[in-house]
Amino acid sequence: MNTSKEIELKFLVSSDLSSDAVVALVEQSLSDYDLHKLPRKKLKNTYFDTESLLLKNHGVGLRVRWDEKSYEETVKSDSSTGGGLHTRTEYNVPLDSETPDLKLFPADFWESRSVDPDDIQPLLKPVFSTDFSRIKRKIVRDGRTVAEFCFDSGRISVADKFELINEIEIELVDGTVKELLEIAKKVVENDVLKLHLDSRSKAQRGYEMAGLCVPPSAKSFVLLEGDRDVLIREYFKMYIEHEQLLLSRFDLRSLSVMTLSAYQLQKLTNDNHYSMIIPVLLELERMVADSQGRHDKFIKMISSRIYLLFILNSYESVYC
Numbered sequence: 288m289n290t291s292k293e294i295e296l297k298f299l300v301s302s303d304l305s306s307d308a309v310v311a312l313v314e315q316s317l318s319d320y321d322l323h324k325l326p327r328k329k330l331k332n333t334y335f336d337t338e339s340l341l342l343k344n345h346g347v348g349l350r351v352r353w354d355e356k357s358y359e360e361t362v363k364s365d366s367s368t369g370g371g372l373h374t375r376t377e378y379n380v381p382l383d384s385e386t387p388d389l390k391l392f393p394a395d396f397w398e399s400r401s402v403d404p405d406d407i408q409p410l411l412k413p414v415f416s417t418d419f420s421r422i423k424r425k426i427v428r429d430g431r432t433v434a435e436f437c438f439d440s441g442r443i444s445v446a447d448k449f450e451l452i453n454e455i456e457i458e459l460v461d462g463t464v465k466e467l468l469e470i471a472k473k474v475v476e477n478d479v480l481k482l483h484l485d486s487r488s489k490a491q492r493g494y495e496m497a498g499l500c501v502p503p504s505a506k507s508f509v510l511l512e513g514d515r516d517v518l519i520r521e522y523f524k525m526y527i528e529h530e531q532l533l534l535s536r537f538d539l540r541s542l543s544v545m546t547l548s549a550y551q552l553q554k555l556t557n558d559n560h561y562s563m564i565i566p567v568l569l570e571l572e573r574m575v576a577d578s579q580g581r582h583d584k585f586i587k588m589i590s591s592r593i594y595l596l597f598i599l600n601s602y603e604s605v606y607c
Contacts, residue, residue: 502535
C-alpha cells in the first residue's frame with residue numbers, strides 16, 4: 288500500500304489550445320528547471336459511494352482507477368485549501384478488478400472517521416466517472432525533484448451529462464510550499480494559457496454534476512479584531528474562500544464578502560492591487576440582471592496574469 292500527503296496547486300485552463308500546446312507553453316515557462324518526461328497515460332476512474340453518501344459525509348473520497356495496465360483503489364481524506372492550494376492524505380492499494388475493497392485500507396483510517404467498512408462495502412455503487420489523458424513532467428533543480436507537473440484533459444461523466452476536464456496540477460515532491468509557489472508564478476506568467484486557480488477536486492465537481500452535493504454557501508462577513516498579521520491572514524482566507532465559492536455557484540453574498548474583505552486588506556496592507564480589484568467587484572455586484580456577463584467578467588478577472596501573480600504572492604507572504 289502506498290500512503291502519501293498531497294500538496295498541490297490546481298489551475299483550470301480556459302484556452303482552446305491542444306494538450307501538447309499547453310504542455311509546451313508550461314515547459315517554456317519552466318525553462319530554468321530540468322524537466323523529465325514521464326509516460327503519457329490514459330486514466331479511467333470510477334468514484335463510489337453509498338445511496339446516502341456515507342463516505343462523502345465522512346470526508347472520504349473513494350476511487351478505482353484503470354491505467355491501461357492495472358487497477359488501483361484510492362481513498363482520500365478531507366482536504367484543506369487556500370488560494371487553490373490542496374493538502375490531503377491519500378492511500379493507494381492495487382486491485383485485481385474494478386470492484387473496490389474497503390478492508391484493504393488501514394483499520395485506523397476508518398476508525399478515525401467512525402466508519403465501519405463492513406457496513407459500507409455492500410452498499411457501494413458507482414456515482415460518476417472521470418476519463419482523461421495525463422501528460423506529466425518531473426520538475427528538477429540541482430538533481431532534486433522539487434515538484435511534478437501534469438496536464439489532464441478529458442471529461443467528467445454522470446449518466447448522460449458531462450463536463451470537460453482541462454486542468455494543470457503542480458504537486459510538491461521534495462521542497463517547500465514557497466518553492467511550489469515560485470514554480471506556479473513562472474507558469475502563470477504566460478497568460479496565453481488563460482488559467483485560474485480552482486480548489487475543487489474532480490470528485491467535488493462530479494458530485495455537484497450528479498446533484499449529490501450542494502455547493503458550499505457564502506458566509507456572512509465578520510469584522511475582526513486582533514493582531515495585524517492575524518487579521519491579514521483571516522481576511523485573505525475569507526477573500527479566497529469566497530472567490531472559490533463563486534466557481535461553483537455565483538451569488539451576491541460571496542461577491543459582497545470578497546469586496547468587504549478586500550477593503551479590509553487594502554487598509555491593512557496598503558497594497559494598491561486591492562484598489563484595482565474592488566471596483567471590478569462592485570461592478571459585478573451591479574450586474575444583477577446579466578448573470579452570464581457577470582460570470583464571464585469574474586472569470587476574466589481571476590484569470591488575468593496580474594491578478595494571479597498578486598494572489599500567489601499574497602499567499603506566500605501570508606502563509607510561508
